Amino acid sequence: MELADRVESLTPSTTLAITSKAKALKEDGHDVIGLGAGEPDFNTPEYILDAAKNAMDQGLTKYTPSGGLPELKDAIIDKFKRDQSLVFNRNEIIVTIGAKHALFTLFQVLLNRGDEVIVPVPYWVSYPEQIKLAEGQPVYVKGSEDNNFKITPEQLEESITDQTKAIIINSPSNPTGVLYTKDELEALGEIAIKHNLWIVSDEIYEKLIYGNDNHQSIAEISEELKNHTIIINGVSKSHSMTGWRIGYAAGNETIIKAMTNLASHSTSNPTSISQHAAIAAYTNSEEEIERMKEAFEERLNKLYDWMMEIPNLSCVKPQGAFYLFPNVSKIVNQSPFDSVDEWVKQLLEEEKVAIVPGSGFGSEDNVRLSYATSLDQLEEAAKRIKKFVEKYSV
Template sequence: MRISNKLSRIKPSATLTISAKAMDLRAQGREIISLSVGEPDFGTPQHICDAAKAALDEGFTRYTQVPGIPELRTAVAEYFNSYYGTKATLEATMVTNGGKQALYNIMQALLNPGDKVLIPGPYWVSYPAMVKLADAEPVIVPAGADKGFKITPEDLDAAYTADVKMLLLNSPSNPTGVQYTEAELYALAQWAVDHDVFVISDEIYDRLIYAPAEPVSLAPLWEKHPEHVAVVNGLSKSFAMTGWRLGFVLAHPDLIKAMSKIQGQSTSNVNSITQKAALAALNGPRDFMATMNEAFMRRRDKAMEIVATWPGVVCPRPDGAFYIFPDVSALYNEKMPDSTTMCTVLLEEAGVASVPGAAFGDDRCVRFSYALDDETLITALNKVGEVILP
């Protein structure tokens, strides 16, 4: 069979590969603890599930408008208005099949062959692949643990060429959990505006923030420079709705129209039942977020305490999301010379699934998720320590 040349540039998802191997070991009867999962371990709140059931009972099962039903697009606009003080309307919003499709749609709408996209590293595994699928070139701007996993405008200056057309920011970050302060994030975004570079701000973890840190969004900057900024978000993480696949976008109305054209010729509308559930999520109570955040912050602190006992390991303290991304390169040896090998050994010998930092652009690190109960988390990290420590 003849496969498109474009796909030869795309690697399979490392997180899915690890998950598949973990499932194989479970099928063989092995007890495996997964620290590789990128989703909350909390169930979707009941009022959201009830809204989905009601939509089914009411027969809301037909096609909808491609960018989303009007009341949901209005609720998306109000999300940004209420949290970040914007004055967005539905024309500047749309809903997508997860935040991933929102990112994909924007890149397909704005990038041309030969364009370059600046991506801070470490990065989420899908960013470079999406850029390549748009026939553009990812340019990684690295910042290791020694820099707190944060880039600066000076780093962007060093990476900039005339072909750079886009900057992709993610705060809080997957895989590091690190969040830029408002001053830091806006300095990066303003650099892009000044250089006529379009900014995508991936804010999928924007409500999973741990005190004293506070949520930061580029939504206000979008309002000032709508032709240069788009904000991507969704319900997967903060609303514990990963499987529902509902992302949303705040962007210039002309870009929304272009994205809707792409979505109309690919997936069309988001599942109608999911849209009704999303409406209940955005318009309903959000007290469950505080409960989740309290649990995640407690687990983060427990994880950091354990990792701090590993000699030579450096791990910047995350302010959001539910990952730690320690630099474990001081523990590499002949048996475990890199992150991929280390994760394979951890899976086979400790029965713990993790994700190699190489998948995120930093082979010195390993990503552990703390989106699981306290006792299991502590057990898993202690097992990791037993294997990797000399």
């Protein structure tokens, strides 16, 4: 059967392939430790569950406006004021079926055929595919590991052409967990303004930042940068609500209106119950979020130390999110395996540890480990990985 070219061009998700294989092994009775998950392992807080139950009991189960409930938009507006001193109105916000849907819809309304979007490498796996689905062209700019995987203003300037429409900034980053500083964002932003580019600021991990670091949105640096920025966010990571599918975009009113019109013909509206749950998420105390963040920070510090005991492994220590992105190229070069992808497959087969090869994120020397699981599982995983590395060291 002949399928549409836009679908044929898609690259299968490496993360899903590993997850599927790990699930099959687990169903066969193997003791598999899965470190591929891109979601918190905590349940959604009780007060959010209660809000959803109350919404159902009250019969709030009908269609909502395509762009989201006004009450939820107001809660998001208050959140921006509270956290970042950013001021938006309802017409500058669309609620979507997860942050992924916000990105997808944004690229659909922003890009024409051949328009280029600058994608820093490493990147989240869906950025390039969504750009291609909108008939755009991803332009990859590699962030050096020596520079904590962050791109420089000089690299950005060199990559811009007459076709460049936007740049993606993901801070904290998936898969690296690194943060851009205010100065770094300002320098990139100046170039974006100079060339009249849109800045797509993916801030989905903003609540999961550790140590003394703080989240910095490029939109809060100046009014001019705010006017060039579309912020993408949601409750999936911050409130452990991945399955509820509530995200949003905030920015230019014309773009948000176009996104809302497109949503009205594609999805009708985000799920009503999930929207009421999200209202509760943004109008209650963040104590539960803080507890979850503390648990992630403890896991990060312990797993990082355990992994650094493995010979020939190097790793930039993350500042946010819940991933490690170590470089294993030296390990693989001293093994019988031809690539990191093969090494990862054999690790799963032999030691039953599922991690994601960095090739899916544009970085073939690295692997991604999620620490969204218990400390016991993380410690055991590190032991198994070390055993595997020592077994195949030449």
